[in-house]
Amino acid sequence: MKILVINAGSSSIKxxxxxxxxxxxxxxxxxxxxxxxxxxxxxxxxxxxxxSPKEAKVVEDRPFPSHREGLSRVVDLLCDPxxxxxxxxxxxxGVGHRVLNCGEVYSDTVRVDADVKAAIRDFFxxxxxxxxxNLMGIxxxxxxxPSAAQVAVFDTAxxxxxxxxxxxxxxxxxxxxxxxxxxxxxxxxxxKFIARAAQEFLGIPREETDIISLHLGNGxxxxxxxxxxxxxxxxxxxxLEGLVMGTRSGDxxxxxxxxxxxxxxxxxxxxxxxxxxxxxxxGICGVNDxxxxxxxxxxxxxxxxxxxxxxxxxxxxxxxxxxxxVPNVKALVFTGGIGENxxxxxxRIFQGLEHLGLVLDPEKNAIxxxxxxxxxxxxxxxxxxVIPTNEELQIALExxxxxxxxxx
Ligand code: ADP
Numbered sequence: 001m002k003i004l005v006i007n008a009g010s011s012s013i014k015x016x017x018x019x020x021x022x023x024x025x026x027x028x029x030x031x032x033x034x035x036x037x038x039x040x041x042x043x044x045x046x047x048x049x050x051x052s053p054k055e056a057k058v059v060e061d062r063p064f065p066s067h068r069e070g071l072s073r074v075v076d077l078l079c080d081p082x083x084x085x086x087x088x089x090x091x092x093x094g095v096g097h098r099v100l101n102c103g104e105v106y107s108d109t110v111r112v113d114a115d116v117k118a119a120i121r122d123f124f125x126x127x128x129x130x131x132x133x134n135l136m137g138i139x140x141x142x143x144x145x146p147s148a149a150q151v152a153v154f155d156t157a158x159x160x161x162x163x164x165x166x167x168x169x170x171x172x173x174x175x176x177x178x179x180x181x182x183x184x185x186x187x188x189x190x191x192k193f194i195a196r197a198a199q200e201f202l203g204i205p206r207e208e209t210d211i212i213s214l215h216l217g218n219g220x221x222x223x224x225x226x227x228x229x230x231x232x233x234x235x236x237x238x239x240l241e242g243l244v245m246g247t248r249s250g251d252x253x254x255x256x257x258x259x260x261x262x263x264x265x266x267x268x269x270x271x272x273x274x275x276x277x278x279x280x281x282x283g284i285c286g287v288n289d290x291x292x293x294x295x296x297x298x299x300x301x302x303x304x305x306x307x308x309x310x311x312x313x314x315x316x317x318x319x320x321x322x323x324x325x326v327p328n329v330k331a332l333v334f335t336g337g338i339g340e341n342x343x344x345x346x347x348r349i350f351q352g353l354e355h356l357g358l359v360l361d362p363e364k365n366a367i368x369x370x371x372x373x374x375x376x377x378x379x380x381x382x383x384x385x386v387i388p389t390n391e392e393l394q395i396a397l398e399x400x401x402x403x404x405x406x407x408x
Contacts, residue, residue, distance in 0.1 A: 008137025159185030357381025
């Protein structure tokens with residue numbers, strides 16, 4: 001079944017076209033990115049059969065006044081008589097849309113209808129950068145793929161199983177009742193993919209899938225999973241809360257916002273831009289790319305070393321607290337650009353955690369592979385896994401399940 005996965009941002013559309021049977025039987029027909037939509041000159045980078053010997057790439061610089069023109073070009077390239085991967089847009093059975101948040105309205109993937117669109121719109125205030133773009137992506141896709149099922153996959157959905165004691169903030173209760181203020185959590189599609197993949201790797205039933213999942217990329221989050229279900233996660237009402245990230249502060253005393261606003265004359269909006277875009281690794285040492293941070297730290301840059309220490313220390317504290325929440329933990333699972341690729345960051349995280357039964361095998365940790373693997377030492381009490389995430393595949397699988405009326 002051919003499924004198009006779309007991740008529409010405010011000025012971009014990321015997409016993948018997959019032909020899939022199940023999680024182990026799929027092929028990637030095309031992938032690409034339309035960027036700088038509504039700027040004088042935009043760009044489309046389109047690849048056919050990415051990662052295979054038949055891979056070919058097209059890059060075009062041209063204006064895309066809106067998402068509509070962007071997606072129109074994607075359809076043309078997909079159906080191109082010479083280099084296309086399908087003959088007709090009608091071959092696409094479903095379009096899976098990554099959608100940031102619809103709060104508590106939908107706790108699972110759904111086929112898009114007027115109610116779903118209203119719920120996405122209703123959550124514009126809690127996802128001001130993403131939800132409007134996600135909705136636009138859906139509306140444009142409905143136009144170009146009228147016979148396909150449009151399916152919304154929410155980044156928050158996996159976290160819908162958290163109990164109130166985990167998702168509520170200890171603030172006046174009516175803020176939750178009236179304004180829906182609570183922890184929603186993000187990266188849910190990735191954590192869900194990881195929980196299923198870890199279950200399969202460990203060869204255990206879902207009810208016994210008790211893991212701690214660490215998605216460490218430019219954005220970073222952790223999820224505590226019991227019986228295959230999320231019971232706590234580090235991101236909050238927005239992706240700002242929790243771990244130290246590339247440019248986000250993670251946890252911070254809210255009073256700091258008022259204090260620095262008073263000192264600098266910034267308003268609340270400017271403060272939140274600073275906490276989201278100028279903080280984290282970047283705030284401490286000036287760069288947000290972990291490869292650069294590690295290289296600078298190893299070259300003797302003290303701020304970079306401090307940023308790395310802070311990044312690692314926050315993760316260690318969350319591991320400690322999630323071990324209390326997941327008492328029968330079977331594995332800690334690393335994913336995301338940093339989690340999958342940085343043996344140095346993984347090694348730092350486990351320095352000093354031996355008393356918790358968490359010990360890495362340095363040789364296994366150093367191995368590079370796209371395959372799921374375990375990297376703990378023989379004497380470790382808990383397994384430590386590295387599993388590459390694949391959010392697009394998860395979205396495509398869920399879209400297929402919705403089309404076939406199967407449970408996800
Ligand atoms: P996003 O959250 O934007 O999807 P990714 O999951 O691709 O990001 O992760 C990007 C991060 O992964 C960057 O900080 C990058 O430096 C880091 N990364 C990728 N490869 C390595 C590596 N070999 N060593 C350290 N960090 C890496």
